[in-house]
Amino acid sequence: MTSAAGGPDPHAGFGIGALLGLVNGQQGSAARRRRAEGKPVVPRFAEAAREALADAGARHELAESAAAARERTAAAVSELPDWEALRAAGAAIRDRALLDLDVHLETFEQAVADAGGTVHWARDASAARRIVASLVRDAGDGEVAVADGPVLRETGLAGSLAARGLAVLDASGPEGRDRVRAARVAVTGADFLVADSGTVLLLEADGAARACLTLPETLVCVAGLDRVVPEWEDMEVLLQLLPRAGRGDRLSPQVSAWSGAVPGDGPGEVHVVLVDNGRARILADEVGREALRCIGCGACSAVCPVYERVGERPFDPRGTGRSGPIGAVWTPLARGVDRAPEASLPFASTLCGACADVCPVKIDIPGLLVHLRGEVVDARRHRPVPTPELAVMRGVAWTMADARRFETATGSGARWARLLSRGGRIRRLPGLLGRWTEARDLTAPPAEPFRAWWRRRAPSRRSTK
Amino acid sequence: MRVALFVACVDDAMFPGTGRAVTSLLERLGHEVVFPADQTCCGQLHWTTGYRREAAGLARRFAGVFAGAGGTVVTPSASCAAAVRSSYRSIARAAGDPGLERAAAGLEVYELTEFLVDVLGVTDVGARFPHRVTYQPTCHAARALRVGDRPLRLLRAVKDLELVELPAGEECCGFGGAFAVKNADVSVAMVADKVRHVRDTGADVVCALDNACLAHIGGALSRLRAGVRTAHLAEILASTGDPS
Ligand code: SF4
Numbered sequence: 001m002t003s004a005a006g007g008p009d010p011h012a013g014f015g016i017g018a019l020l021g022l023v024n025g026q027q028g029s030a031a032r033r034r035r036a037e038g039k040p041v042v043p044r045f046a047e048a049a050r051e052a053l054a055d056a057g058a059r060h061e062l063a064e065s066a067a068a069a070r071e072r073t074a075a076a077v078s079e080l081p082d083w084e085a086l087r088a089a090g091a092a093i094r095d096r097a098l099l100d101l102d103v104h105l106e107t108f109e110q111a112v113a114d115a116g117g118t119v120h121w122a123r124d125a126s127a128a129r130r131i132v133a134s135l136v137r138d139a140g141d142g143e144v145a146v147a148d149g150p151v152l153r154e155t156g157l158a159g160s161l162a163a164r165g166l167a168v169l170d171a172s173g174p175e176g177r178d179r180v181r182a183a184r185v186a187v188t189g190a191d192f193l194v195a196d197s198g199t200v201l202l203l204e205a206d207g208a209a210r211a212c213l214t215l216p217e218t219l220v221c222v223a224g225l226d227r228v229v230p231e232w233e234d235m236e237v238l239l240q241l242l243p244r245a246g247r248g249d250r251l252s253p254q255v256s257a258w259s260g261a262v263p264g265d266g267p268g269e270v271h272v273v274l275v276d277n278g279r280a281r282i283l284a285d286e287v288g289r290e291a292l293r294c295i296g297c298g299a300c301s302a303v304c305p306v307y308e309r310v311g312e313r314p315f316d317p318r319g320t321g322r323s324g325p326i327g328a329v330w331t332p333l334a335r336g337v338d339r340a341p342e343a344s345l346p347f348a349s350t351l352c353g354a355c356a357d358v359c360p361v362k363i364d365i366p367g368l369l370v371h372l373r374g375e376v377v378d379a380r381r382h383r384p385v386p387t388p389e390l391a392v393m394r395g396v397a398w399t400m401a402d403a404r405r406f407e408t409a410t411g412s413g414a415r416w417a418r419l420l421s422r423g424g425r426i427r428r429l430p431g432l433l434g435r436w437t438e439a440r441d442l443t444a445p446p447a448e449p450f451r452a453w454w455r456r457r458a459p460s461r462r463s464t465k
Numbered sequence: 466m467r468v469a470l471f472v473a474c475v476d477d478a479m480f481p482g483t484g485r486a487v488t489s490l491l492e493r494l495g496h497e498v499v500f501p502a503d504q505t506c507c508g509q510l511h512w513t514t515g516y517r518r519e520a521a522g523l524a525r526r527f528a529g530v531f532a533g534a535g536g537t538v539v540t541p542s543a544s545c546a547a548a549v550r551s552s553y554r555s556i557a558r559a560a561g562d563p564g565l566e567r568a569a570a571g572l573e574v575y576e577l578t579e580f581l582v583d584v585l586g587v588t589d590v591g592a593r594f595p596h597r598v599t600y601q602p603t604c605h606a607a608r609a610l611r612v613g614d615r616p617l618r619l620l621r622a623v624k625d626l627e628l629v630e631l632p633a634g635e636e637c638c639g640f641g642g643a644f645a646v647k648n649a650d651v652s653v654a655m656v657a658d659k660v661r662h663v664r665d666t667g668a669d670v671v672c673a674l675d676n677a678c679l680a681h682i683g684g685a686l687s688r689l690r691a692g693v694r695t696a697h698l699a700e701i702l703a704s705t706g707d708p709s
Contacts, residue, residue, distance in 0.1 A: 050650045305637045309654050348648060350641025350655075351513060353608035367555065373515030374559065393511060397519035400474065400506040401526065410478040425687055435649035440656070440684030443479065450472050450481035454488075454500050 044344035045328075048314035049306075062311050069302040072248025073358070080244065090241045091362040093234045094293035101283060104195040104228045105274065111198025115260020117270035121225075125155040128275045132157055132187060132220055133164050135271050139185035139218040147171040147209035149189025149202075150296055151222050151275055153321030157187065172208040186212035190223035190272070191296070192238065196231045199259045200272060203242060203252040210256050219267035225274040226282075226292040238295060245360035246297035278334025287371045288333045291326065293361040300325040300355035300365060306348060315348065317341035325355040329368045337376045346372035388432075407451060414445040467497045469534040471574070473542035473676070474506035480676045483541050486703035487577060490590060491539070493703075501534040509548035512556055514643045521560035524553050528568035537584070538574040541699045543674035546576040547609035576606065576674060577699055578615040589622035594704045599631040599668040601659070601682065606674040607635050616674065616698055623701060629666045633658075640681035656685045664691055672698045 035041050043051075053059065077083050097104060109119040120135075122128035136144050144166055146158045162168045171180050171188075180186065188209045192201040200221050202209050213219060229235065243249040261270045283289050301307045301324025307315065312323040318341070322330050328345040337343045351366040359365065380387055386394075399409045420426045421444035429437045436442065448456075468491055472484035488498050508523030527549065531538050540546050553569035581587055600620060606612045620628050639645070639655025646652075659682055663671050669692070673679050676697055683695035 046648050046650065049648060053650050053654055305639070305655055306648075306651055309651055346515075347644065348651075350604070350637045350639060350644045350652075352604040352637035352641070354604075354635075354637070357608060370513055370515070370552075370555070371559075373513070374517040375515075377515035377517075390516075393514065393516045393519060396506075397511060397516070397522060400508075400523055403503050403505055406474065406477075406505045413478065427688075432646060435646045436684070438649060439653040439688060440681060441687040442684055443680065443687075445479050446481055448481060450477040450484040451500070451502065453481055453485060454502075 042317045042339075042341045043314070044340050045314050045317070045348040046344065048317065049310040049348070052310040052314055058311060059309060063308055066302055066308040069248070069298075073245060073299055073302060074248075076244040076248040076250060077358075080240075083244075086237060086240060087360055087362050089237045090295075090360055091293060093229060093237055094295070094361050097229045097234070098226070098283065098289060098292050100230075101225070101228065104230050105225060107195040107230075108193050108198055108228055111196060112260055112270075112272055113198075115198050115270075116262075117198070117260040117272060120271060120273045122155075122222075122273050122275045122277070124277050125275070128155040128222060128273055128277070129157055129160040131273055132222065133161060133166070135218070135220050135273075136161060136166055136185050136187070139269070142184040143167045143169040143179065143182065145169045145171040145180045145183040145186040145212050145216060147186070147188040147204075147212045149209070149222075150321055151189045151224050152187070154224075154277065155222065155275060156319075157222065161187070171212050172206070180211045181215050183212075183216045185218040185220065186216040186267075187220045187222065188212050190221045191227060191242070192235060193223055193228040193272075193274075194230075194232055194235060194257075195228050197259055199232070199257050201235065202254075202256045203239075204254045204256075205247065205252075207254055210254055213256050213258060214266050217267055218269040218271070220271045220273060222273045222275060224279060225276055226279050226294075241360035242295050242297050245299040245358065281336075282330070282333045285333060288329070288368060290363055291329050291333055291368055293363050294326050294330070295361060297360055298324070299358045299360065300363075303354040303358050304349075305352060305354065306350065315345065317345075325349065325365045325369075326363070329363075329365055329372065332372050332375075333368075337372065337379055343376045343379075346370075346376060403451075407449065410445075410449050414447070414449075417442075417445050420444075467499065467536050468580075469531060469536055469538045470498050470500050471504060471507075471531065471538050471540040471542075471545065472500070473540065473545045475680075476542060476676050479680070480697065483676060483697040483699050486697065486699040487539070487541050490699060490703040494585065494587065494590060496585075499534060501530050503530045503533075507545045507548050508556070509545055509552065510642055512548065512552055517556065517559045520556050521562060521565065524549075524556045524569070525562070525565055528553070528565060528572060531572055531574075532568060536573070537580070538572060539577055539580045540574065541577045541674070541697060542676065543576045543603060543606035543610055543612065544677065546574055546579075547605040549574045551609060576610055576612060578612055578619055578674065579610065581619060581702075582615040588618045590619065590702050592622075592702050592704050593624040593626075593706055594701045595625035596670050597627045597629060597666075597668045598670045598672055598701065599629050599663060599666045600634070600698070601631055601638065601663075601671055601673040601678065602634050603673045603675045603678045604637050612674070616672075619698070619702060620672075623704075626701070629668050631666055631668075631671070632662045634662075638678050638682050640678045642677070645681055652681075653685075656681055660685045660689065660691065663693055668693060670694055670696050670701070672696050672701055674698055 112119050120131050190200045191203045243252045304325050307324045315323040315327045328348050332342040332345050346369045355365040399405045424444050426442040476483045491498050507527050508520040512520035557566035638659040639652040679695040686693050
């Protein structure tokens, strides 16, 4: 319709006519080809969501558990009169930590070393898997106890250890508990890192990870490098926020904190693996870095009306374990928006704002989604042929840049629309807008738009300019 | 006082009754309404869909038109009021345009119920609307503007109106602008629940502060031939009898 440099075709202005040209099938041909060849396809949000919606039983369960979680959290939050102040403090603590992240991480590394432990740096998930596998091998024969957690899921650690032929024992499983005792090495996640003392904190509902922290000879903790805070006092606030927002608990049932290796008490060897895996990339995005405040409580998912209906999978196309509203922000920030699955995530929201209202560290998730939508659109502007959507949106903007153009387009749109309407209702629209009328009617536009009425009623009024 | 009316582009083209209602309501309360004829669109749709460059252009235009009109701006669209009041700052920053940020900060934009309750200090606007009505607190009204119970206070003062509470009202109806088309399946699943709640109230009219959300809810109600109609809250407040 138009070249990227040339501005839109004036005749393509606003209105139904321009939209008629849009076909519903914007699904990438690359994805179609892969599917035809029987190769695995990482789905876009809308495709995965459609599948999830078809499972009525799962939807019902999701709705019930989300409602229960919302109630628990609301109760836990409402009994704290200073909850809002606490949230503000939590946000400030996380921002302060992120502002000088490199400094705090160095302090942490030094403090861990002083306490007899070792810090390792993993650039991405595969580096994390390699480092952990080699640490586990160095620890000698026997089972490796693994207490599952978000970072372990993100990096695919448990599966990869098993794939490397190591005997993995699930420490959170019922029969895992007793056998942890005999394991020589344990791998756990970590929720927070305290820089000045080199302390690692782990919060959990049961005691699975706790057993891992005390019994085996070698302990490997894997943590996202975003989870550092400068000092102990910071934890006072975060330890109140996380359990209340997350599970509706007043306190985390189990909080374990340890620093380095103490001879004769617990593991003789302690390793902390700090995982980047896109976090540095998020930090480099001046707007997006707010996402790194996240303390992983899950409250945003519990209140999300989209999540409630489609569940985890559509939000987590690559199975990294990060889902819900924060996943829709984090994944495209960490991996970029060049590929279709990532690019679809920022649009997986009505921007209703429920998530931002409950987030204990006040992350403006809708704001970040809009920021990412801008990144997606900007990346597509460089294509030699504009997408149909870009052409339409430019056409609309051009039309709206002038009141007379707008009025003309309103008139022609209304004529088109009235052709399609029966009894004042439009029951079927062509093209992309057909998705609207699949389940919703559209009111036929009126014969007289507001501004025409205004002129007719007040021809002599002081100008309406 | 003198009020510059901003009628959202969607309302101008599709729901002119809302702008007419705001005009007659404010005039009935003794105020002068002007309609700056150069106004078009606040840029909200472009901004929330990722077209920040185009959104910045429309925002500059809006700020210019309404700075020129002077005084207080009132709009019946909660989402447009929220766009101007909170998104314009982000739009200006994304565009690296401090002038736009200043211009936006200089605008005094109210959503209709805020204007009535906070600025004019009225809740009884002399309306009569003999219907069973439920109110849908749309996301931008409830969470972006935080209009709270202002709409309810206004509705309670309407003569012969029976107000019934909408269960799970603050849950999004699933419209979400481009979301309604880009993720039509989820959008429809959400509006199906909303419509079920609306029908449970036994109301004959569901009202809100955003016609776009009402078009979505009303579109589903109409498809189901549910016998419930939608009305912008302004139309109820302007009513002095039985309009239909
Ligand atoms: S973004 Fe979500 S998971 Fe992270 S802290 Fe906020 S509410 Fe919790």
